[in-house]
Amino acid sequence: MADVTLTVDGKKVTAPAGTLLIEACKTVGIEVPSFCYYPNLSLQGACRMCLVKIEKMPKLQTACTTVISEGMIVTSDSEEIKQARKSMLEMLLGNHPLDCPVCDAGGECELQDMTFSYGAAESKFMEAKNHKDEQQWSPVVFFDRPRCILCYRCVRVCGEGMDVWALGVQNRGVSSIIAPNKEDHLECEECGMCIDICPVGALTSGAYRYKTRPWEMKHVGTICTHCGDGCKTTLGVRRADTGMEIVRGDNRDKSGTNGDFLCIKGRYAFDFANHEERLTQPLIRKEGKLTPATWEEAFQLIGKKFAEVRDRDGGSAIGVIGSTRTTNEESYLLSKFARMVLKTNNVDHHRTADFPAFAAALRGKADATASMADVFTAPAILLIGNDPTEQHPLLAWQIRNNVRLHRSRLYVINSQAIKLRRQATNFMQIPAGAEGKVAAFLAGDDAAADAIINSSSTKDQWNSLRDTLRGEQNLVIAFGSEILGSDLSSLVTFGSAIAGAKFVCLADYANSRGAADMGLYPDLLPGYHPISGSSEFHTEWGEIPQAAGLDLSGMVEAASTNKLKALYVVGSNPIGRLKIDSFAFSNSFVVVQDMFLTETAVVADVALPAANAYEKSGTFTNTCGDLQLVKKAGEVTGTKADFEMIVRIADAMGFDVRKLVPIGGGTHADMGQSRGAQSGEADRHAVWLEAHGLEPKLSPFDPMAILDEIQRLVPGYDVSRMNLLAGNSQHTSLAKAGPGVAHRPESISPANDTLFSSGTLGHYSRALKSVMESHEVKPAEVAAD
Amino acid sequence: MASLVSHPDEVKVVTRRFGLGATNIDRYLELDGYKAVQKALGMDADAIINEVKNSGLRGRGGAGFSTGMKWSFVPKQSAKPKYVLCNGDESEPGTCKDRLIFEHDPHAVIEGVMIGGLAVGARSGYIYIRGEYRYLSIIMQKAIRDAYAKGFLGKNIFGSGRDFDIYWHGGAGAYEVGEESALMESLEGKRGIPRIRPPFPAVVGLWGGPTVINNAETLASVPHIMLGGAEWYAKIGPPKNGGTRLFCLSGNVAKPGVYELPMGYSLKKMIYEVGGGIPNGRSLKAVVPGGSSTPCLTADEIDINMDFDSVAKAGSMLGSGGVVVLDDQQCIVKFALRTMKFYQHESCGWCIPCREGTDWLKKTLIRFHSGGGVKKDIDNMQYLSENMLGRTFCPLGDAAAMPTIAFVKKFRKEFEDHLDGRPCPYEKAGVAEEMEALSH
Amino acid sequence: MKFSEEFEARFAEMVPHYPTKRSALVPTLLYAQDEVGFLSDEVIAELAGRLDLTELEVRNVISYYSMLTTKPRGKFNLQVCTNISCLVRGGEEILQHCAKKLGVGHKGTTPDGLFTLEEVECIGACSWAPAAQVNYDFHENLTTEKMDRVLDKCLAQAQEQLQRIKSVDSLADTLSQRSEG
Numbered sequence A: 001m002a003d004v005t006l007t008v009d010g011k012k013v014t015a016p017a018g019t020l021l022i023e024a025c026k027t028v029g030i031e032v033p034s035f036c037y038y039p040n041l042s043l044q045g046a047c048r049m050c051l052v053k054i055e056k057m058p059k060l061q062t063a064c065t066t067v068i069s070e071g072m073i074v075t076s077d078s079e080e081i082k083q084a085r086k087s088m089l090e091m092l093l094g095n096h097p098l099d100c101p102v103c104d105a106g107g108e109c110e111l112q113d114m115t116f117s118y119g120a121a122e123s124k125f126m127e128a129k130n131h132k133d134e135q136q137w138s139p140v141v142f143f144d145r146p147r148c149i150l151c152y153r154c155v156r157v158c159g160e161g162m163d164v165w166a167l168g169v170q171n172r173g174v175s176s177i178i179a180p181n182k183e184d185h186l187e188c189e190e191c192g193m194c195i196d197i198c199p200v201g202a203l204t205s206g207a208y209r210y211k212t213r214p215w216e217m218k219h220v221g222t223i224c225t226h227c228g229d230g231c232k233t234t235l236g237v238r239r240a241d242t243g244m245e246i247v248r249g250d251n252r253d254k255s256g257t258n259g260d261f262l263c264i265k266g267r268y269a270f271d272f273a274n275h276e277e278r279l280t281q282p283l284i285r286k287e288g289k290l291t292p293a294t295w296e297e298a299f300q301l302i303g304k305k306f307a308e309v310r311d312r313d314g315g316s317a318i319g320v321i322g323s324t325r326t327t328n329e330e331s332y333l334l335s336k337f338a339r340m341v342l343k344t345n346n347v348d349h350h351r352t353a354d355f356p357a358f359a360a361a362l363r364g365k366a367d368a369t370a371s372m373a374d375v376f377t378a379p380a381i382l383l384i385g386n387d388p389t390e391q392h393p394l395l396a397w398q399i400r401n402n403v404r405l406h407r408s409r410l411y412v413i414n415s416q417a418i419k420l421r422r423q424a425t426n427f428m429q430i431p432a433g434a435e436g437k438v439a440a441f442l443a444g445d446d447a448a449a450d451a452i453i454n455s456s457s458t459k460d461q462w463n464s465l466r467d468t469l470r471g472e473q474n475l476v477i478a479f480g481s482e483i484l485g486s487d488l489s490s491l492v493t494f495g496s497a498i499a500g501a502k503f504v505c506l507a508d509y510a511n512s513r514g515a516a517d518m519g520l521y522p523d524l525l526p527g528y529h530p531i532s533g534s535s536e537f538h539t540e541w542g543e544i545p546q547a548a549g550l551d552l553s554g555m556v557e558a559a560s561t562n563k564l565k566a567l568y569v570v571g572s573n574p575i576g577r578l579k580i581d582s583f584a585f586s587n588s589f590v591v592v593q594d595m596f597l598t599e600t601a602v603v604a605d606v607a608l609p610a611a612n613a614y615e616k617s618g619t620f621t622n623t624c625g626d627l628q629l630v631k632k633a634g635e636v637t638g639t640k641a642d643f644e645m646i647v648r649i650a651d652a653m654g655f656d657v658r659k660l661v662p663i664g665g666g667t668h669a670d671m672g673q674s675r676g677a678q679s680g681e682a683d684r685h686a687v688w689l690e691a692h693g694l695e696p697k698l699s700p701f702d703p704m705a706i707l708d709e710i711q712r713l714v715p716g717y718d719v720s721r722m723n724l725l726a727g728n729s730q731h732t733s734l735a736k737a738g739p740g741v742a743h744r745p746e747s748i749s750p751a752n753d754t755l756f757s758s759g760t761l762g763h764y765s766r767a768l769k770s771v772m773e774s775h776e777v778k779p780a781e782v783a784a785d
Numbered sequence B: 001m002a003s004l005v006s007h008p009d010e011v012k013v014v015t016r017r018f019g020l021g022a023t024n025i026d027r028y029l030e031l032d033g034y035k036a037v038q039k040a041l042g043m044d045a046d047a048i049i050n051e052v053k054n055s056g057l058r059g060r061g062g063a064g065f066s067t068g069m070k071w072s073f074v075p076k077q078s079a080k081p082k083y084v085l086c087n088g089d090e091s092e093p094g095t096c097k098d099r100l101i102f103e104h105d106p107h108a109v110i111e112g113v114m115i116g117g118l119a120v121g122a123r124s125g126y127i128y129i130r131g132e133y134r135y136l137s138i139i140m141q142k143a144i145r146d147a148y149a150k151g152f153l154g155k156n157i158f159g160s161g162r163d164f165d166i167y168w169h170g171g172a173g174a175y176e177v178g179e180e181s182a183l184m185e186s187l188e189g190k191r192g193i194p195r196i197r198p199p200f201p202a203v204v205g206l207w208g209g210p211t212v213i214n215n216a217e218t219l220a221s222v223p224h225i226m227l228g229g230a231e232w233y234a235k236i237g238p239p240k241n242g243g244t245r246l247f248c249l250s251g252n253v254a255k256p257g258v259y260e261l262p263m264g265y266s267l268k269k270m271i272y273e274v275g276g277g278i279p280n281g282r283s284l285k286a287v288v289p290g291g292s293s294t295p296c297l298t299a300d301e302i303d304i305n306m307d308f309d310s311v312a313k314a315g316s317m318l319g320s321g322g323v324v325v326l327d328d329q330q331c332i333v334k335f336a337l338r339t340m341k342f343y344q345h346e347s348c349g350w351c352i353p354c355r356e357g358t359d360w361l362k363k364t365l366i367r368f369h370s371g372g373g374v375k376k377d378i379d380n381m382q383y384l385s386e387n388m389l390g391r392t393f394c395p396l397g398d399a400a401a402m403p404t405i406a407f408v409k410k411f412r413k414e415f416e417d418h419l420d421g422r423p424c425p426y427e428k429a430g431v432a433e434e435m436e437a438l439s440h
Numbered sequence C: 001m002k003f004s005e006e007f008e009a010r011f012a013e014m015v016p017h018y019p020t021k022r023s024a025l026v027p028t029l030l031y032a033q034d035e036v037g038f039l040s041d042e043v044i045a046e047l048a049g050r051l052d053l054t055e056l057e058v059r060n061v062i063s064y065y066s067m068l069t070t071k072p073r074g075k076f077n078l079q080v081c082t083n084i085s086c087l088v089r090g091g092e093e094i095l096q097h098c099a100k101k102l103g104v105g106h107k108g109t110t111p112d113g114l115f116t117l118e119e120v121e122c123i124g125a126c127s128w129a130p131a132a133q134v135n136y137d138f139h140e141n142l143t144t145e146k147m148d149r150v151l152d153k154c155l156a157q158a159q160e161q162l163q164r165i166k167s168v169d170s171l172a173d174t175l176s177q178r179s180e181g
């Protein structure tokens, strides 16, 4: 759009036509105060805080509803304006309780800040304030009515942003009140956006309220550990006798691709970290019982056993199961450790999407994957399978708001009437399991049409949909785990004929994509390089076993015939999650690194207390391929990062860890013991280094050293380190990866998590459990308009 | 139902058919009914608009904006349907004129809506009547049905090849819904929260279509203008204030009632001659000249002409035509309190200054009136009102602030008389408390 | 839930008058309330369903309009205006008189369920003040005596209806006895 030039407080401001005055002011550093204005939500003009003087207008005007025009002359700061704002505050404070010392929002309250700026602290009124008791609307949402200033942000973010419409306004005049959809409680997605967006302490979080004060916390921006979307979340931590306790999750730092968004898990389900069942001591099975032991004892035992098996039965008698929730550095390190140290290719993880086939299909195609940011801006989106509202809340938010704010065209093809159909230009319901046929049909196989037509669609509709899609440009094609192998390549064939089309392959866990990219496969190395070929890894890592190893089911089978002598499970719970018989590994020496005594950990010979992703540093790759920095926030004394444990085991096996972690030469490595009892010291040291932009890589536990290697060797990961460290997401590419491989479809097993569940982590989250219990009845869908 | 009055100074235009049985469509036809719309059908849209412009007709809903001008703002071309909307929410305290029009001459309103529709190119119109006026909505619904039955509404009206539909719509108790954009929200089945402007209703109104909204009296005047001609109508009143006005005379006058007087009629004469003066040998204390929103005039200020411009010059507003007369036994504080109680009750609550301001003013006035006032309150009331003025989302905040400012400024002495625990000089002891316990 | 045929006819006629379904909401709510006495949960659910709205949306609308109520009221809703024109002509005395006579305050309902008293805002009867409405009927130029007569008339009407119901009941009794015998 053409630019418009205006003058604000004597400064020239140029902004595109159609810009709101309040936004135009921001561009030259003039902050016009407001409560009700919120970018990307509908305009209200209700709080009257943003009044400014516009020449030729008799009255003060609201900057939040005024669209700039050429030659406009604006004053944003004068005695009259100051007085107007001050009096608004005085009126508000007339009824607002002055309970700042105990209010959760005290210290980060927009009303408090504004009162400070305009000096409206002295009360002119002597009347009693209207009082109302606080209400609990859900396990996680509390409402304190007198504090509410009726800015309607909560109502809008819930309705417009979330398409949930669980909040409304009841009564009128001074009796107006924000009301939940079920008389006295909420039935909603419990995303907590209403709490986050509330400028005051009217809506507070059940998980955080009255726990601490904002200034007593340290705030660390990191990536959520739950689904594969990679939302940035700000964790508020404070010292506790067990280390650093996470007390709050929110996204006050809106620098992530998720912008304003966070779902229930990102906001509240950090509490698994503080669960009292956390392992805080290594356990060694002695006389059939897991018994506390020292780290030294544990590492020695593991090192000895692993070396023994390797040297006696060969590496192929050892299995390694990696995690979808450890960092890229850890997954990479584990992959490398397995091949180099354990000499095994029996490496796998819980697969929830067919990334190897995806990489194979996209080989050589530059810019063919969409970032999470692209989903918000694409002019058109095709969604096949999956139910993002439940499984990919951020993706759903991006799609919904792209449709709402940019009028993007959304095409939804699903076997269920998923909620996103409400935003869809075109929704096609198909028989269950026919997603692959859709891909074939779209790619031109007309015969596949029969399998996708049902009572609600006709062949003509499908033909016309295909034509429409072919006519789109810059289409984003997102698909769920229903599409695998050759269907996936058909879909890519179809999409590649559309100019600028980009793909998103949906996987379920926080670092599922990373696990795949880092080569936690029996037949693939990082970057989807086949184990049997030749690649830089073969040269850099030295001698590695050439034959493809066993996948998870192969390992189970090998164990049953006593061929699998040892199993190393890092941050994974195959017995609990993949319905593997708990006796399957009873004859193997099993080492498990985890936070809890999971179904898998209880059968271990050695269980090592692991730190989770909120307690360490490194990187995650979300399902779109966006690489992001994970920062250490919490800490539980007695746990260690998987990274450190892997290195220590290698060391215990007599392996020169410098070959594993490329640390600088010459200096004595700090093995993390010399500084006393404080575990995680080395890791904190890494954080410090990183915070100062230093990468001396003196410690073998420094994930940055591995990140270096990843960036150097894993195709598509050569993104800007500076941007990464600055906290921005960096999109990786699959164009040079590959060639990939096709796997058995059965090897992929979706997590089937919902909005309120999150695999094993969710199991240990009280917040999620309490919400699940209160939601025995599923939220009813509501009309969109 | 409501009784009619008359006075020789009246100029009967809108009230011409009152009491003559014009609710009956055949009777209405005998009284020149539906001639105006037929005439308009023969004119082109611009000609109709010009006629209304030249007549000097100004909105009778309160703001007094030129009706012809308002109609001319509606874009000629529009992708969305256009609408004409009759505002019959009549809720401004002191105002009871639209009620008589609906009761005695509903077809005139229908005709006015139709002519408005022809002028702006709308093909349907809605007549919004406040919920309390149930009997009037029955009358109106019958009138609409009769007009359809005669083929005056619906397809091919009067054989012109044009279609026009009119529907009745009812409110359910809310003053704010009289505000034009809130009325549209209400008609769309929502809470009566006004809309952000721009865009103005003439461009984006009902269901997003260009919409003309006029008061019932305004629309009922239009057919007379079409038949009598702009020049005739304009000449009834002073320049730029064409025609007559239905003045709702109420309060302490001997002969209250709704009188149709030429624009610019003297307020003094209205009170003392038309209204028969102040009864019971009392004297005049104040007049609210145009409904509760308008600043009061003291006994010394009534020598003015009742047209939009003259009343504005006197520091008040002609408003909705509700002239409320107060004798010397009325307590201004009490009157201010009752006024504020109304605005506090009717504020939609959307914006801070109106929602909070009216509540604080009401609370302060209650305390003040019952003897708990302190000196600072008087200044605070003025401070608060002045800080509401011009800063609210819609004019309701102004409507609450303006009269309050006038009461405090013009009757400060009376406020001071209530200070220091002194009982209200005009009220029996205990009555204030009793009322407070009873009130909403 | 079931409404009367009259209601259904009105509803059916009204909905097509508007380009959006929900537009019919406000008048429909008032008609439903006239029929049921108040806007019960059941009415809300029913109308929400018919107009494609959530119950929350319907409640939000109801609570905005002062004539709409979700609580039962007396058979006669006595609405006394005390706004400015009425105020200066004795509206408050009328209200106080009614309060004393009925023994209830603002929005109070008499124990027999016959009367609800309400202080209301201007009802458009200013030139005939003081004024009140009993349900939808206007009573103007009121004095306390005139108000008494209005209340008496309501009572008489209620009694007559009661009588009629009783006689219908006894007729029904007789009929059922006869059919049994």
Ligand SMILES: Cc1cc2nc3c(=O)[nH]c(=O)nc-3n(C[C@H](O)[C@H](O)[C@H](O)COP(=O)(O)O)c2cc1C
Residues within 6 Å of the ligand: B058, B059, B060, B061, B062, B063, B064, B065, B067, B087, B088, B089, B090, B091, B092, B175, B176, B177, B178, B179, B180, B181, B213, B214, B215, B216, B218, B219, B394, B395, B396, B399
């Ligand atoms: C709070 C408020 C209440 C109003 N109430 C009414 C009303 O009851 N009837 C009316 O005709 N206009 C009312 N108006 C004025 C309308 O907004 C609008 O100006 C009018 O209907 C336009 O018609 P007119 O140009 O014919 O006067 C009200 C305005 C405000 C701000």
Ligand code: SF4
Residues within 6 Å of the ligand: A147, A148, A149, A150, A151, A152, A153, A154, A155, A178, A194, A197, A198, A199, A200, A202, A203
């Ligand atoms: S609860 Fe908070 S966000 Fe919602 S309206 Fe009140 S102040 Fe605004």
Ligand code: FES
Residues within 6 Å of the ligand: B093, B094, B095, C081, C082, C083, C084, C085, C086, C087, C121, C122, C123, C124, C125, C126, C129, C131
């Ligand atoms: S003031 Fe009572 S009816 Fe108008």
